[in-house]
Amino acid sequence: MEAGFNNTTSHTDYDYPDSYDNTGPRDDIQNVVMCIVISIGLPLMLVTIFALLSLRVMFTSTSILLQVRQGQVAPIYVINLLISDIIQLCCMIAFVSKDETLMTDIVYDCGLLSSVGFMVCISLERYLVIVHPLWYRFKRTIKISVAVCAVVWALPPVYFLIVFPLVTDKVTLIVFSIILIIPFPLFIFFLVRTLRALSSSVSVRSDEKRRIVGTLVVVLLIYTLLFLPIIIRFLLEATGFDSSMFHYTPKIFVRLSPLADLLLYIFIRKQTMSNCLASVCCCIKESNDPTTSAVTVDDI
Secondary structure (H helix, E strand, O other): OHHHHHHHOOOOOOHHHHHHHOOHHHHHHHHHHHHHHHEEEEEEEEHHHHHHHHHHHHOOHHHHHHHHHOOHHHHHHHHHHHHHHHHHHHHHHHHOHHHHHHOHHHHHHHHHHHHHHHHHHHHHHHHHHHOHHHHHHHHHOOOHHHHHHHHHHHHHHHHHHHHHHHOOOOHHHHHHHHHHHHHHHHHHHHHHHHHHHOOOOOOOOOOHHHHHHHHHHHHHHHHHHHHHHHHHHHHHHOOOOOOHHHHHHHHHHHHHHHHHHHHHHHHHOOOHHHHHHHHHHHHHHHHHOOOOOOOOOOOO
C-alpha cells in the first residue's frame, strides 16, 4: 500500500520516503522485481483477458448470461481480478519510471484492494458450488454478479476520496489492517467448510471437487504468503514499531500479487487443473503399485 503512508501533505506522522526516492539498493531491488512482474504479467494478462472474452463471453451479454446459467460465474470475477492487476501493473510502470504521484499511489491501492475483493468473490463462488449447490444453481443471476463487481470496484475509491483525507496516518494503518485481515479467516472458513461438505456432495463430480479445493488452497496460500506479511507490518507500524527492513520486504511480496493471480487463473481452468491433479494421482499410484495404470481425469 502506498497512498496511506506516503502522503506527506496531509499525513505527517508517518513519512516513508523510499516510495518517492528510488536511489537506495533496496529500491533498486524493488524496481527489478517490478520490472520482472511487469514484463511477464502485463502481456500474459492481456492475452488471458482476450481469451476469456473471445472464447467464453464472445463479447455479448447473451453469452455471459449463458455462462452464469451453466454455473461458470468464476470467469466474470477472474476477468475483473485481472483488470485490477493490470491497473497495478500500470502504476508499477510509473513507480519504476519515477513518475509516481499521490494519485498514482491511490490508484495502485484501489487496484490492490479490488483484487483482494475479487479473490474473496472467487473463493465464495467455489465454496457455494460445494456447500450450497442448490442455492447456487437456482439463486445466482447475472445481476448479482454485476452488482458484486460494482461494489468491489466502488468501495476503494469511496474510501480514498471521502474517508482518507479526514483521518490520520495511524487511523489509516488500522483501517487497512482491518480491511486486509477480514478476507484471511474467510478463506480459511471457505476451505474448511468445503472439505467437510465434500463427502456429502453428490451434485458435483469428483474431479470438479478436487479442482475447486485446489482453487481454494491456492487462494489461501497466495494470501498467506503475499498479503499476511504486509498486514503484520501495518499492525506493527500502528503500534509505533519502526523497522526499515520489515517495511521494505512486505512491499516486494505485494508487488508479486499480479503474477500470483495468473497462477490462480491456471488453477481455475478446468483442463489445466485436471491435468495437474491427474499427474499427481498418477505419481502416487505408481509409487504404491508399479502395475497400476495411469489415472486420467476427464475435462469438464
